[in-house]
Amino acid sequence: MTASPLIEFIAREHPAFVHIPLGLVAVLPLAMLASFHPRHGKILTGTSFFLAGIGWVASTAALFSGLVWGRQINLISPSGFLPVVANEKQVLQKILQVHILAATTGFLIGGICVFLLWRIWRRDYSSGLEGADHRHHAGRRFWERGVGAPALLLGFLWLGSWGFSGKLGGIMVFGNEETNRAAAEADAAKRNDVEAELPIRALDYASLEPAEDKPVRSKAHGDRWRRIWVTASGIDAYKAGRPLPAGAYAVMSTFTDDKGKPGSEPGPLYMKETKADGTTAFLFYWPRVPEALRKEVSGQDSVYWRSPDPKLFTCLGCHEKGGSAAK
Numbered sequence: 001m002t003a004s005p006l007i008e009f010i011a012r013e014h015p016a017f018v019h020i021p022l023g024l025v026a027v028l029p030l031a032m033l034a035s036f037h038p039r040h041g042k043i044l045t046g047t048s049f050f051l052a053g054i055g056w057v058a059s060t061a062a063l064f065s066g067l068v069w070g071r072q073i074n075l076i077s078p079s080g081f082l083p084v085v086a087n088e089k090q091v092l093q094k095i096l097q098v099h100i101l102a103a104t105t106g107f108l109i110g111g112i113c114v115f116l117l118w119r120i121w122r123r124d125y126s127s128g129l130e131g132a133d134h135r136h137h138a139g140r141r142f143w144e145r146g147v148g149a150p151a152l153l154l155g156f157l158w159l160g161s162w163g164f165s166g167k168l169g170g171i172m173v174f175g176n177e178e179t180n181r182a183a184a185e186a187d188a189a190k191r192n193d194v195e196a197e198l199p200i201r202a203l204d205y206a207s208l209e210p211a212e213d214k215p216v217r218s219k220a221h222g223d224r225w226r227r228i229w230v231t232a233s234g235i236d237a238y239k240a241g242r243p244l245p246a247g248a249y250a251v252m253s254t255f256t257d258d259k260g261k262p263g264s265e266p267g268p269l270y271m272k273e274t275k276a277d278g279t280t281a282f283l284f285y286w287p288r289v290p291e292a293l294r295k296e297v298s299g300q301d302s303v304y305w306r307s308p309d310p311k312l313f314t315c316l317g318c319h320e321k322g323g324s325a326a327k
């Protein structure tokens with residue numbers, strides 16, 4: 001979705017917009033409480049209705065901007081209304097779900113509250129402007145004065161829901177211990193996932209040191225013609241038949257047919273890396289599998305496997321502990 005600059009602005013400024021309805025609904029209970037005063041009941045009922053009405057209408061803009069924002073930053077799917085929590089680690093998604101539910105609950109309560117206030121306000125004004133406030137209130141029970149107890153209760157519930165939603169919103173924007181820890185864990189997982197960078201490095205095999213000067217047939221890898229390329233940091237160890245040092249890797253480029261003669265096609269790239277912790281990672285990348293060879297890769301037309309994909313366990317069978325496979 002390419003959003004217009006206006007939509008972009010509305011979405012990004014969600015944390016600012018929400019303060020307008022929230023502020024109005026925060027003073028609403030004060031006006032409501034004051035409306036119980038026998039002298040100022042009518043004027044403060046009107047004020048309460050005004051505050052609640054503006055707050056409620058303003059909140060539709062806040063809800064809309066929140067939804068657009070959530071979709072823009074991919075926390076909510078383009079056609080969805082709530083984030084999907086796929087696993088326990090998605091702290092942000094979990095908080096966002098409750099944030100949205102609390103905001104919507106407040107919106108519904110607010111709607112009823114505005115409706116009640118409107119009825120009371122209309123009754124007050126149609127029952128004659130002629131009477132002074134204290135006369136107007138005469139004969140009413142305490143909880144029927146001003147905006148009335150039910151509307152006051154709804155006002156508090158409304159503020160409570162939005163207050164809670166706002167607190168969670170603050171946590172999502174500024175972070176708390178839990179979100180910060182989750183972010184740190186995600187960062188660490190990314191750093192440890194060395195394979196995240198593998199394909200581009202494997203494709204760049206021609207920048208590595210060739211281990212042999214001409215293609216050789218490799219029985220171990222589908223009887224393809226192959227060449228082996230090793231990082232400068234590992235080429236000596238490789239030639240001496242020792243395991244590659246940490247950080248070094250070897251790539252085997254292959255041809256499906258004879259030595260790259262006309263008509264032959266690039267075969268899969270094989271890669272083997274010794275990671276910083278001494279473990280070995282493998283990669284098998286075959287971007288376009290010719291039709292006749294698809295049976296080798298369970299019928300797929302394109303293959304990209306990387307450790308710890310279980311399909312690479314066969315590699316480990318021959319390449320144990322990062323040592324050069326027995327020749």
Ligand code: HEC
Binds near residue numbers: 217250316319324
């Ligand atoms: C049947 C045993 C066997 C299997 C299975 C195997 N390899 Fe190998 N691999 C070898 C041997 C032997 C060599 C040495 C060169 C040669 O014979 O082609 C080698 C060499 C390599 C090399 C060049 C660096 C080196 O250590 O010599 C890479 C990279 C490689 N294999 C990756 C893989 C990957 C990735 C897989 C799994 C998709 C795999 N191999 C599966 C036996 C095997």
